[in-house]
Amino acid sequence: MTPGAPVVFCGYANLDVVGRVPRFPAPDERVHATAIDQLPGGMGANAAVAAARAGARAAFAGVVGSDLPSDLFLAQLDAEGVDTAWTDRSGYLSTAIVLVDGDGRRSVVSQDDALGAAHVARVADRLAGAGGGVLYLDGYRAAQLPAAVRPGVVLAVDLDGCEDTGVARAALAAADHVVVGRTRLTGLLGLSTADRGPRTTLVVTDGAAGWELAGPDGAASGPALPVDVVDDTGAGDCFVGTHLAGLAAGLPPVAAATRAGVAASLSCTREGARAAPAPDQVTAALDQLARTA
Template identity: 85%
Template sequence: MTPGAPVVFCGYANLDVVGRVPRFPAPDERVHATAIDQLPGGMGANAAVACARAGATTAFAGVVGTDPASDLFLAQLAFEGVDAGWTDRTGYLSTAIVLVDGAGRRSVVSQDDALDAEHVARTADRLAGLGGGLLYLDGYRAAQLPAAARPGVVLTVDLDGCENPDVARAALAAADHAVVGRTRLTELLGLTPADRGPRTTLVVTDGPAGWQLAGPDGIASGAALSVEVVDDTGAGDCFVGTHLAGLAAGLGPVEAATRAGVAASLSCTQEGARAAPSPARVTEALHQLATA
């Protein structure tokens, strides 16, 4: 893959209704929110913003509508330097209900969107026609990953949202790069890094415990930064977007994951799902770690 190749994110676009609460409510309990906000979100769109902030040529190929909320959503992506011209506007902007508790942990209820297999295929064709690049699919589209293979297209998948072990296993076999949380991989899907394909580089994230990478060149790991967590919403999306930006720039998978881990940690120190830090801040944090 040529350094500087575009990264196209084919995944969720959401309007996040975020309630900040002292604790998550129990059944039949009413908890008063300290704040309720409406913010742009969606794991694919969040990752695209992180990728663009990390300096990569980035496009978002989701599905939204023609309403004012969709107009604003796309304008916010464009403001971040994301090419939203790949987005299909024949659907609707889905909604996610996000609760963030006093410890910065989040719980999400998401609405299904209108992004289907045909849209994934059109996006893969378009990217191949431009000479290739990285194509990201979120876990809700993991079943479409094998069919998205095209000459010059580097397949990447974030398995967050994938609940079917067989679908996940097929996606891992087809992907060039994959990211997944450890709890989802081992407990929800019942898989291990050994289930990746022989050419797949798999990064398993584990929150404050850091990350582990398994690929054709061996195994590596990295630690997360020790930070005061304000809000961990979107930290995984920040990791993925920063990681793919590094790969697109020509970094090796380990170096890309190292920067992504630091970026994800820093994002937890700010509110909201789009708190990805600048490349300069990531570099500064890495330098401080190296000289500590």
């Protein structure tokens, strides 16, 4: 991959309705929120913002509508330096209901969007025609991976949201880079790092326990940064966006994952799904870790 290659995020855009509650409600129970906010979100859009903040040439290639909420959503991405010219505006801006409890944990109910295989193929064609780069698909689009195979296009999949073991296994075999949470990989999907393809670099994230990488050049692992968690919403998106930005800049996968792990940890110290830190904050935290190791 040529350093400085674009990273195009083909995935969810959401309007997040975020309720901050002391604890998650039980069935038939009412819990009063301490705050309710409407914030921009969505896996693909959040990861694009994280990549842009990490210095990547990031583009968002999701599907939204032609209405005012979609205008505002894209304007917020533009303000972050994300190229929104790849976005299809023939659909609608979906909504996600997010509850964040007193310990910073989240629970999400999301609405499906209008992003299908035909759009994925068009984005892949455009990226290949522009000289190639990294194409990200979220876990809801993992089944559409074959539609994205093009010369010069590096395929990256975030399996968060994927619930089909067969689809996940195919993505692990065919994608260049895969990121997935350990609970989803081993618990929900019943898979392991041994299920990756021979050319696939797999990064398994595990919250406060850090991350594990398995790839063609071997295995590695890294810790998370110890932090006081305020809100872990979007931490996984921050990891993926920062990791892909590192790869696009020419970093080896382990170095990219190391920076991504620290960035994701720092994002948990702030509220909201787009709390990715600036590169100098990540570098300072890495320096501090090195001094205390």
